Amino acid sequence: MFLVSLIPIRSGTPGSGPERSDAARNRELLLCAARQLIEECGADGLTMDKLAERAGVGKGTVFRRFGSRAGLMMTLLSDSEAEFQGRFMFGPPPLGPGAPPLERLIAFGAGRIGYVLEYGDLARAADHSVYNRFEVPAAVLWHRHLEYLLREAGLEADPWLMAMSLSATLDPERLLYAVRVQGVSPERLEESWRQLVTRLVRPAE
Amino acid sequence: MFLVSLIPIRSGTPGSGPERSDAARNRELLLCAARQLIEECGADGLTMDKLAERAGVGKGTVFRRFGSRAGLMMTLLSDSEAEFQGRFMFGPPPLGPGAPPLERLIAFGAGRIGYVLEYGDLARAADHSVYNRFEVPAAVLWHRHLEYLLREAGLEADPWLMAMSLSATLDPERLLYAVRVQGVSPERLEESWRQLVTRLVRPAE
DNA sequence: ATACTAAACGGACTACGGTCCGGATAATAT
DNA sequence: ATATTATCCGGACCGTAGTCCGTTTAGTAT
Numbered sequence A, B: 001m002f003l004v005s006l007i008p009i010r011s012g013t014p015g016s017g018p019e020r021s022d023a024a025r026n027r028e029l030l031l032c033a034a035r036q037l038i039e040e041c042g043a044d045g046l047t048m049d050k051l052a053e054r055a056g057v058g059k060g061t062v063f064r065r066f067g068s069r070a071g072l073m074m075t076l077l078s079d080s081e082a083e084f085q086g087r088f089m090f091g092p093p094p095l096g097p098g099a100p101p102l103e104r105l106i107a108f109g110a111g112r113i114g115y116v117l118e119y120g121d122l123a124r125a126a127d128h129s130v131y132n133r134f135e136v137p138a139a140v141l142w143h144r145h146l147e148y149l150l151r152e153a154g155l156e157a158d159p160w161l162m163a164m165s166l167s168a169t170l171d172p173e174r175l176l177y178a179v180r181v182q183g184v185s186p187e188r189l190e191e192s193w194r195q196l197v198t199r200l201v202r203p204a205e
Numbered sequence C: 001a002t003a004c005t006a007a008a009c010g011g012a013c014t015a016c017g018g019t020c021c022g023g024a025t026a027a028t029a030t
Numbered sequence D: 001a002t003a004t005t006a007t008c009c010g011g012a013c014c015g016t017a018g019t020c021c022g023t024t025t026a027g028t029a030t
Helices: A020-042 A048-055 A059-066 A068-090 A101-118 A122-125 A139-153 A158-169 A171-180 A187-200 B023-040 B048-055 B059-066 B070-091 B101-119 B120-127 B137-152 B159-169 B171-181 B188-203
Strands: none
Touching: A020 A048, A020 A059, A020 A068, A048 A059, A048 A068, A059 A068, A068 A101, A068 A122, A068 A139, A101 A122, A101 A139, A101 A171, A101 A187, A101 B137, A139 A158, A158 A187, A158 B159, A158 B171, A158 B188, A171 A187, A171 B159, A187 B159, A187 B188, B023 B048, B023 B059, B023 B070, B048 B059, B048 B070, B059 B070, B070 B101, B070 B120, B070 B137, B101 B120, B101 B137, B101 B171, B101 B188, B120 B171, B137 B159, B159 B188, B171 B188
């Protein structure tokens, strides 16, 4: 069993030591301004320049706080992300521990689909790292969780890569394309996911 | 049965009519310069400014020819892409018609994995459209092919979405991450793909 | 209070993808 | 040859993410 350091999402703190008061104040200003801007222009319409101006700080401050645009988006998502993590790691079955692995897999997909549809553009923008989006703590955690459930379900073959395939299926960009462009219903997504994982873990006669 | 208009990849021609002689000359200059630059700096190191300068044309010309950076990359890949398309649509079994659907699915994955590993950065850069990368002709064709094979194999449930999951599994960015960062071997990828599609199409007892 | 220092600040700067439009030019008609 | 026109050309221009570095400031030691 592995226990990660408990929801290591992204606090928005650059250094390791305590935070200076002006830094803390600016972080709040920035998060507040970001939420305002997203409400006004949507997540895709948020630019780092507009954000800096709205918050009344320099552009450098924005990047020192959040590292990148994707980092900012992750910070904005961190509360709901932590909530979701808590549910699938410690919450009630079938998402949390207690239910059989296959049930948990199905619930995980449904949960993630709901999450992505709720925070659509934000989730997509958070994924838009130029570098490896697969090494973001949250992504690593999902992957490990899927891998763990696959093992528990008795999957023989390469749970690591299978977890990767499953992660790919739940990729925000694809899900949003299916729903928004192709008009696929969330229920249909969930059902397809259920079929997928069910067939995956079914033992080879 | 559907027969697409036969390998509609991307010719690099903007208008619909015939091409003016200077335009044709510049297109050749650009493709040649692009291949040079990729050899020198890698696909990721190619910028549209450098390309224009190297080819001795204006920047506008580059974008009129190829539409975008991703469009240029697709054009550079079009020969090998056409070759791959020809193989899985008309070539010899097990990739081409004649073999049982499951065999063809397995071969398709292996072929695609080989393709992505061969043209790595190029394939990834070609996928990097800002807009919907899922509507690129080549991607649509793969998707339809996978969907068709899934149906042929007797899959009951939602072949369209299942084909989408399978496409996601074969996404260049993910494959390259697995191989280059995680050190997964191509054989392991192929084996995992084989397991995945085999389990998918296995009938529900 | 004063001096000191590490941290944070700000905004000019770069790199890059992509757009625009006035001017050049190849094909065609006369 | 000349005129006409649709197409193409070039490079200045824009918006955006991200970097850099001289300046300011919060916290702390004296």
